[in-house]
Amino acid sequence: MQLNPSLNQQEITSSENFNDISPSSGEDGETDIKTKVETPQTQKPQTASIIPESSPSLIRGNLQAQQKAEELRQLLSKHSHERQLVILQDFPDPDALSSAWTYQLIAQQYDIKCDIIYAGTLSHQENIALVRLTNLPAQRWTLQTLKSKDLSLYQGFALIDNQGTTSQLVPVLEQSKIPLLVVIDHHNLQEDFNCEFVDIRPSIRATATILTQYLQTGLLPLDSSSSQHIKCATALMHGLHSDTNRLMQAKEEDFMAAAYLSRFYDAQILKAILQANRSKRVMDVIERSLKNRIVQNNFSIAGVGYLRYDDRDAIPQAADFLVTEENVHTAVVYGIVHDEDDELEVVIGSLRTTKLTLDPDEFIKEAFGQDSSGRFFGGGRSSAGGFEIPMGFLSGGNENSSYAKMKWEVFDSQIKQKLLKLVNPKDNPI
Numbered sequence: 001m002q003l004n005p006s007l008n009q010q011e012i013t014s015s016e017n018f019n020d021i022s023p024s025s026g027e028d029g030e031t032d033i034k035t036k037v038e039t040p041q042t043q044k045p046q047t048a049s050i051i052p053e054s055s056p057s058l059i060r061g062n063l064q065a066q067q068k069a070e071e072l073r074q075l076l077s078k079h080s081h082e083r084q085l086v087i088l089q090d091f092p093d094p095d096a097l098s099s100a101w102t103y104q105l106i107a108q109q110y111d112i113k114c115d116i117i118y119a120g121t122l123s124h125q126e127n128i129a130l131v132r133l134t135n136l137p138a139q140r141w142t143l144q145t146l147k148s149k150d151l152s153l154y155q156g157f158a159l160i161d162n163q164g165t166t167s168q169l170v171p172v173l174e175q176s177k178i179p180l181l182v183v184i185d186h187h188n189l190q191e192d193f194n195c196e197f198v199d200i201r202p203s204i205r206a207t208a209t210i211l212t213q214y215l216q217t218g219l220l221p222l223d224s225s226s227s228q229h230i231k232c233a234t235a236l237m238h239g240l241h242s243d244t245n246r247l248m249q250a251k252e253e254d255f256m257a258a259a260y261l262s263r264f265y266d267a268q269i270l271k272a273i274l275q276a277n278r279s280k281r282v283m284d285v286i287e288r289s290l291k292n293r294i295v296q297n298n299f300s301i302a303g304v305g306y307l308r309y310d311d312r313d314a315i316p317q318a319a320d321f322l323v324t325e326e327n328v329h330t331a332v333v334y335g336i337v338h339d340e341d342d343e344l345e346v347v348i349g350s351l352r353t354t355k356l357t358l359d360p361d362e363f364i365k366e367a368f369g370q371d372s373s374g375r376f377f378g379g380g381r382s383s384a385g386g387f388e389i390p391m392g393f394l395s396g397g398n399e400n401s402s403y404a405k406m407k408w409e410v411f412d413s414q415i416k417q418k419l420l421k422l423v424n425p426k427d428n429p430i
């Protein structure tokens with residue numbers, strides 16, 4: 001069975017491949033990677049344009065991509081033969097997973113070994129399917145795992161699709177004096193980084209686009225005869241697809257990246273990932289959100305009570321569902337997520353909006369403010385946002401059901417009060 005028409009295209013002509021600097025591809029893409037270990041230092045990315053006819057903003061974006069790819073090439077050459085950790089947010093999404101994998105494959109060409117790690121869990125059924133179906137090499141390291149590891153093996157760490165604010169692992173790495181070497185992200189700049197390589201481009205809708213551009217500049221030419229490359233391209237396509245709301249929010253550069261990936265990805269695997277079924281528990285959370293929602297001024301707000309750590313991703317899925325109701329432009333769903341192992345509890349919330357003039361980042365920051373150290377409880381990007389409010393001293397003790405009930409009611413009313421202040425136009429018109 002032919003999975004992808006491009007699989008049969010063993011050869012992509014050099015005019016088609018915008019930066020064809022790869023040595024002739026062998027039958028086996030993985031052998032090909034190994035034989036290229038020595039070559040990167042002598043390879044200079046060419047300066048060909050990503051597409052033949054570009055708009056001025058795309059040309060600017062192109063130049064920036066070329067420049068960043070060259071900077072990254074220099075960094076990787078400088079650190080060749082080292083080991084790095086690649087840190088994902090605690091609950092990694094497809095954009096993060098696929099981008100980290102691509103970084104790992106690029107770094108491998110410079111004999112840099114990367115371990116891709118996250119502290120939380122893979123919660124969304126599509127993410128679990130993505131990792132299983134592509135053998136994506138991400139590992140779960142809890143704080144305890146991290147502390148049990150010999151961190152002196154690593155000469156640096158990279159943050160991909162995050163800026164360190166959504167991972168519990170980062171403070172431990174900082175304490176261990178492992179240097180932050182690389183930040184690649186598309187969220188708004190959260191702090192100034194003083195590390196060797198920073199590529200933060202909020203104008204781009206997915207980190208997968210940035211990594212695809214690196215591939216296109218020749219940092220790692222994809223080989224359609226390598227099953228690993230096919231799977232990585234599929235993962236990137238999924239990352240791009242999911243961070244752009246099925247390409248509906250994609251910008252020109254994201255489409256260009258998707259066009260490039262379309263030559264390599266496996267449509268059947270992508271379809272299987274997208275068709276992963278929801279678990280019964282996720283369905284139950286969606287049902288609770290539907291039952292508990294209040295609708296005011298086109299905002300739909302629902303608290304769903306307690307849910308298990310593994311089902312955390314039911315919250316954004318419930319918000320995705322509530323925002324589809326007639327006369328609703330914005331949905332906010334939240335609940336208390338508890339980790340039985342650590343007795344840790346945190347309020348997790350998600351916002352989805354179809355209102356063009358509503359900025360989720362501003363909305364969440366204004367609704368919930370900052371903690372005592374000045375850090376916001378959440379933020380967002382176009383059409384989606386999220387927040388996390390640690391429960392600290394109030395965590396646990398839920399075997400006492402009246403305490404658990406009271407605690408939920410307090411958090412539920414406080415969150416509603418804060419949201420309704422913004423939703424009610426008399427006090428604060430949006």
Ligand SMILES: [Mn+2]
Nearest residue numbers: 095161207243
């Ligand atoms: Mn992303």
